[in-house]
Amino acid sequence: MDYIKEKTPPIREERLGACMAFGGSCCDISNQSKKGCLFNNNRTFSQSQGCQLTLSLAILNTIRDSVIIVHSPIGCGANLVAQAGVSKGYQKLRDPNAFGLRWINTNLDEVDVINGGEEKLRSAILYADREYRPSAIIVMNSCVPALIGDDIDTLIEELQQQVAARIVPVHCEGFKTRIQATAYDAVYHGILRTLVGIEEEEADPVIIDELEELKKRYRISRTVNVLNVSSMSRSDEQGLVKLLQSLDLNVRILPCYAHPDDFEDSFEAALNVSICATHDDYFVEHMKSKYGVPFILRTIPIGIANTNKWLLDIARFFGMEEQAQKLIDSEVRELNQALAPYRQFLQGKTAFLGGGEIRIITTAELLHSLGMEVLGLRGFHFDRYGEGLLEELMAEIPESEKAIINIGTGQPFEQANLLSRYKPDVFVGHPGGNGWANKQGIPVFPLFGQAYDYMGYVGVYEVARRLTRTLKNTSYSQNLVKHVRLPYRQDWYAEDPFAYIKQDLAL
Template identity: 25%
Template sequence: MEAIKKTGFTVDVNSCGKEEPKSKPCPRPKPGEAAGGCSFDGAQITLLPIADAAHLVHGPIACAGNSWETRGSLSNGPQLSSLGFTTDLGEHDIIFGGEKKLLEAIRYIADRFSPPAIFVYSTCVSALTGEDIDAVCKQASAELGLAVVPVNSPGFVGSKNLGNRLAGEALFQYVIGTEEPPLVTDCDVNLIGEYNIAGEAWDIEKLLNQTGMRLHARITGNGRFKEIAGAHRAKANMIVCSRALIGLAVKMEKKYGIPYFEGSFYGAKETSFSLRQLAYLINNREVERRVDHLVEREEMRLMRELAPYRKVLKGKKAVLYTGGVKSWSVISALQELGVKVVGVGTNKSTDSDIARISERLGEEAIYIPEGGSSRVLKAVRERKADIVIAGGRNMYMALKEQIPFLDINQERHTAYAGYEGMIRLAKQLVYAMENPVWQMVCTPAPWDRGDGYDNS
């Protein structure tokens, strides 16, 4: 095949004169890619847990109600983020522009609620009509004297995971490094990608306090705007969900010299490793000593308290259908309880997540790369699983098929992180599998038993 070399391109003379770049361009959104959560949804998931900030959706009112408060992120302080603000764009705004309406909305929120910051989210409609939210936010910030942060993540640009990363970009560009924290110690750490689902961050913070470490910034579960703005003064970053915000940690290391690692608090082994790794990164011998003491004490306690649950769970089979860090870290927790994972979902996992899954399961388990209840059900039937551990959207499939089910995703109301979370996980697994309803639904109806039941 004859080809002509040009700068940056290889031209095939047999390809009708079309120039093809040597390297692939940035991936384009594919039709249907936003199924299960769009980019706008992902940005909200990441930023809404900042409890004292106001969150303003610049778009039609339906976008504001897309997923508001469907996650289990909790706050023990301000509740401003639970209020839904929207510019409610209509036909008139789409035709004549909604920037003036956006500015008025920002002014109203600042006057009525006095938040430390306002996050402004673009949507498909405002992005397609060319609304310049960056300029409006810059004008409002100068006028009002508070942070007004544009979040450019309209739903059509891609999936929920892309929205997570775009939210991280907004934090890095407009928030982190803009405030100096009132208190800084040599034992300060940040948690990145931890959303305080069901209060898990509170259990984690208790463990950190016992070791002498201080949680400097929560990014973003139960977070506060000013503490995130001062996150650049921490001594170490721990990425709890690598799929979402690993880019933020990488940029913080380059700009501020903060080392990071990817870890988990699901399961005793993962929790112990994460605590030890944090102590190593901050390079404090006293903290390392206290971590060793805590780990030894807690693992001995777990051995005693989990013994009766392990007797019930040993040898049970589970299909785990979740994503991100949970796709591999929950495997470790289940294996510690004696549960064998025979199927695992990988559709929301990074390459590093899948590598960790392979380390723990090898080739024995079924890998489920794409969504759909039918695929989960097929894995359950093929491997004769005893329980499905997945998100709420798969619950009804499991219950209709008379399969015990445990919710593991963001909508749940039970915290599974840390050593205490391990005990809760064991209890919930036993409760789910030993619920008397399963024996009842497998028992023939009285009129089918042939024992003289009169149904007249």
């Protein structure tokens, strides 16, 4: 993969043929996805979703010692407004000196739409550098400047000579794609182009100390980059680090909550380990083609089976399978003992899941391993990475072929129809759409959370424990369903839940 020379990354509809509208069984989607005929599907009624810019912030607003400039009219990046003043806690778990959110909006108005917004961006960059003296200034380009033709790259090149901070352009214009996860490519594209790699003069010292060089090479040969996601908790992160340390590996955590400098020598690693392909494929592919760093991208360590796979894949790379297997055996033995009472409680309970493809498929496996029945899945989008995981799920749990799968970012009207049809005991959903399930009287277990554990062996126990708690008292949702109604007309619930999906088979 080599898009890094381009100013902007390709969109995922094109790069991965990602699909954002589908309804059918797991078996159906698997077959159609293989034929590559899903990416053009659409809706004749749609509800709001986020854009690349919104989701880019999920990573960017965690980067330490940096300032974000949203180059747009005043509303873009509005999720920062919601996080201001309350997000410092998570930052402090990684950096006791965290500042809280620092961002600037260039406030493009009616005049700028006609005359261009470059001057406002220039003044914002100079202000950010002067006011905060940050390590990095992250410039996010939005729809309006893209349409009016602001050349932010040339401006940044010019200003880079004048400011101390490194300026990172991120091209994340919302209208370009409906696959929100293109955001991750936009962010990594900016990081790869500006933060990764050491300046020539630093890279080649005049005198080479051979012993130091050997030590360094050994250190690199035992170093893995674990690519975290901002939706995971600090303790999940620490749990995964501990597992890898028990294989005598050094772990470098990127990109969330990293310092801009941490990316500089990130290519000095034996292996890139992703915990979510939706997040990382663009980065690890480029790190491979540009720096020769191999990667593992298969699955996320959620549930026993996938944690085992994740760990064994890494161990295999370092020739430590046997050691890893021993670790797995002892971890799983201890975990299974701890899970016994929860399995008894959760046995036969039904669940419906919604969220990112990687998380929902692996969490489905986790719930199944606790004795629960998974009635259906709703994925934000679907691409080859979901396809691979779904194959594995259907191979391991044959009855999952029949489970219903609905692809759509948000689209709670389809969710409402499906939930009223399938009436699961619990909805395991992506934050943002969970309240709707609650109002239908269905208790909710969030698919992820920054304050809770979900990953590794501890994560399995924690999910089982919290899920049991969720189901011990469902009064809140029971109260809501009696007194609140969703906005859809009653006859919608009798209609085909996928009635508004247009499958474009012509292409």
